[in-house]
Amino acid sequence: MTTGDPLIVLDGVNKWFGPLHVLDDVSLSVGRGEVVVVIGPSGSGKSTLCRTINRLEPIDKGTITFDGQPLPAEGKPLAKLRSEVGMVFQSFNLFAHKTILENVTLGPVKVRKEKPAAARERGLALLDRVGIANQADKYPAQLSGGQQQRAAIARALAMQPKAMLFDEPTSALDPEMVGEVLDVMTSLASEGMTMVVVTHEMGFARHAANRVVFMADGQLVEDAPPAEFFANPRSERAKDFLSKILTH
Amino acid sequence: MNVLIDKFDVFAGGFWLTLQICFLAAIGALILGAVVAVLRISPVPPLRAVGTTYVNIFRNLPLTVVLFFAAFGLPALGSNADFLRIPGLDSIFSRLGTDLPYFRFGLIALVLYTAAFVCEALRSGVNAVPPGQAEAARSLGLTFGQNLRHVVLPQSWKASVVPLGSVIIAMIKNSALVGFFGVVGDLSQTADQLTSAGGYPFIPVAIGISVGYLIMTVPLGALLDRIEKRQAVAR
Numbered sequence: 001m002t003t004g005d006p007l008i009v010l011d012g013v014n015k016w017f018g019p020l021h022v023l024d025d026v027s028l029s030v031g032r033g034e035v036v037v038v039i040g041p042s043g044s045g046k047s048t049l050c051r052t053i054n055r056l057e058p059i060d061k062g063t064i065t066f067d068g069q070p071l072p073a074e075g076k077p078l079a080k081l082r083s084e085v086g087m088v089f090q091s092f093n094l095f096a097h098k099t100i101l102e103n104v105t106l107g108p109v110k111v112r113k114e115k116p117a118a119a120r121e122r123g124l125a126l127l128d129r130v131g132i133a134n135q136a137d138k139y140p141a142q143l144s145g146g147q148q149q150r151a152a153i154a155r156a157l158a159m160q161p162k163a164m165l166f167d168e169p170t171s172a173l174d175p176e177m178v179g180e181v182l183d184v185m186t187s188l189a190s191e192g193m194t195m196v197v198v199t200h201e202m203g204f205a206r207h208a209a210n211r212v213v214f215m216a217d218g219q220l221v222e223d224a225p226p227a228e229f230f231a232n233p234r235s236e237r238a239k240d241f242l243s244k245i246l247t248h
Numbered sequence: 249m250n251v252l253i254d255k256f257d258v259f260a261g262g263f264w265l266t267l268q269i270c271f272l273a274a275i276g277a278l279i280l281g282a283v284v285a286v287l288r289i290s291p292v293p294p295l296r297a298v299g300t301t302y303v304n305i306f307r308n309l310p311l312t313v314v315l316f317f318a319a320f321g322l323p324a325l326g327s328n329a330d331f332l333r334i335p336g337l338d339s340i341f342s343r344l345g346t347d348l349p350y351f352r353f354g355l356i357a358l359v360l361y362t363a364a365f366v367c368e369a370l371r372s373g374v375n376a377v378p379p380g381q382a383e384a385a386r387s388l389g390l391t392f393g394q395n396l397r398h399v400v401l402p403q404s405w406k407a408s409v410v411p412l413g414s415v416i417i418a419m420i421k422n423s424a425l426v427g428f429f430g431v432v433g434d435l436s437q438t439a440d441q442l443t444s445a446g447g448y449p450f451i452p453v454a455i456g457i458s459v460g461y462l463i464m465t466v467p468l469g470a471l472l473d474r475i476e477k478r479q480a481v482a483r
Contacts, residue, residue, distance in 0.1 A: 056383055074291050076391065083389025093380035097402050107388035110398060152384075159388060 005068060007032045007163055007194050008053055013062035015048060022048050023059070024218035030163070033192040037205040037226070040215035041241055046198045047090075049215065050167045053196060054085045067162060083111050086156030090168040092148040094140035094155070100127065101136040104155045112159070119158070126154040130184050146177030153184055163194040170201055202245065206230060214238045251448040252456050262438030263460040268341050269355055269434065270420045270464065276359035277419065278412075281366025288371055291392055299367070306364035311357070311422050318357035319350060319429040329356055343431075350430030358423060365415040373408030374400055406479055413472040417465050424461070435460045 008030040015023040022045045030036050038046045051057040052064060055071050055078055064071045066085065072078045094103050104123035108114040114122075127133045130150040132143070140148055149169055156164060166185065170178045182204050189195055189208045199205065205212050205226055212229040214222040216237045222229060233239045252259070287299030306314065322329060329352035338345030344352060377400050385399040427437030439457045442448045 054387060056387065079386075079389045079391050081389075082387055085387070087384075087387035089380060089384065091380050093378075093384035095381060095384065095399055106398060107390070110394050111389040155384075155388070 004032060006030055007034075007067055008196070009063075009065045010049075010052070011063045011065075013049075013052060013059050013064060015045075015052065015057065015059045015061075022218050023052070026062075026215075026218075026220045028213060028220060028223070030194060030196060032194055034210045035189045035193075035195045035197065035208055036211050036213055037209040038196065038198045038213045038215060039200065039202070039205060039241075040221075044215040045218040046215045047167050050165050050196055050198045053163075053165055054082045054087055056087070079111070083107065083159050084162045086153075086159060086161035086164040088149070088152050088156055088164065088166045088169045090171050092140070092145070092152045092172070094148055094152055096140055099137050099139055100132065100143070100151045103140070103151060104158045107155065107159045123154070123158055126157050127151070130154045131180070144177060145173045146180045149173065149177075149181045150184055153181075153188075157188075163196070164188065166195065166197040166199065168198050168200070170199065200245070202230070214241070216241070251442060251446075251452050255442060255446070255448070255456075258438055258442065259435075259456050259460060262433060262435040262457065263463070265343070265431075265433050266420075266423055266435040266460070267464065268343065269351065269358065269426060269431070270423050272341060272344075273355055273358035273362060273419060273423065274416050276355070277362035277366050277415075280359055280363035282370060284363055284367040285370040285374070286396070288367060289374055303364045303367055306361050307368070309361075311361050311425055314361045315354065315357045315425055315429045318353040318360075322353055322356070323349070329353055332356070348430075348432075350426075350432075354423075354426030354429055354431045357429075358419060358426065361422070362415060362419045365418070366412065369411035369415050370404070370408050372411060373404035373406070376407035377403045410472055410476050413468060413475075417468055420464050420468075421461065 006029040008028075010026055010028045013023050013026045014021070024045075026045075026049060028036070028049075038049060040046045048057055052059050053066070055064075055074075066081060069081070072081060094100070095106065098106065101120065101123050104126060105116065105119040108119040108122070109116055124133060124136060127136055130153055132147050132150055132154075135143055135147060135151070140151070143151065153169075169185070170181050173181065178201065182201060185195070185197070185204065186208050197204070197209070209226045212222075212224060212226045213220060214229065214233070214235070214237070221235050222233065222238050224234075229238070230242065233242055284299050284302050287295045288303065290296055290299075328349045330349075332352045332355065333345045381399055381403065382395055385395040390398065423434070424436035427434045427440065431437060433441075435457050439453050442453045443450050
């Protein structure tokens, strides 16, 4: 899967929320086209890790490079970097005052300065791809959670990103809607998109991930291919975690 | 009560002058308040500090003190506030262009004071927008300005408009002070003219000027109620 230089490299990353050491010397590298699934108990720092990659959370120590460049400080260069990294949130965060299609075209038109007609055409194609083309003119509140999350994925894809970050994309969904979102993510993964996915969906981790990263107490405890991780977790922490979630 | 009929033109003139200063001060305060609000929510700490300091000063000083500074401090610094003699505008609002500067001084004080409250009303609206909205916009690569313009402000407006209206109503009432800082002939100073100089009885005159203020404030309040009701339906 991995070709050439890694796309995302975290080296010795530390972050504190006040006295809480939320990321403790985390190093991780994600190759181009690689799908890395981050799992771990809540409060382990996995969401924070995901959010540091496009600097929604600034870090206190260490370095993060994306596509060979260190993350820039707040400003135009950071905005440009963010436009190349798609992000999907647990709570969808679709723009509530805009239609689904407007949500998808806002970035391309305002950030990439694409022609509105061209952005619209591509936006509709993306909505079709995630299976909600018929919802294009509705507002987010009129859609189900699963539809909203698929729209959010389309919005991120509209920027033609080099990588996609998923921060617990299915955690706010009704169980029956989880599948439709995971289907979209699985097809993205199989098309070679570089993805960092924070999730509790072990099924997705098993069949779509190249690597599973296990975090606990702000530390990156294990980093292994999914088959190996689920069959033979090395650390006690991971064994304990898996025994709790896989027995039910 | 004859004074209300006999001196109707004086009341009307006072009403018109108060309306003028309130109209100009409202526009000035909305513009300045919006600028200060943008400073206060900007990602640049020194700009935030400037905005916060502004609000801390002008929200916490009595308007009377601000008016003292404007009416006595500016002349002491050698300023006649001539920058407000805006060509064109001073033909509609004639007091902007007069040699006597007190209308301009009063206007400056009202704008400076009210802008602090406008800023906070706008900011409370911005805070009412879920933080995920701005995060999603940043993730797409929108700059701070684009984020405000296309995502945050269109949504914050709904939560801001009613508190903003209350700020403007308060400002209209506060404008009654400028008559005591050299602005001759506004609604409140009219009362002084008619009672002390004209010898008219106090109560009818006070009723007259009260009606004048209510004509400005009550419809504005009613408009706000309507906006609020319409929002409740939309929600």
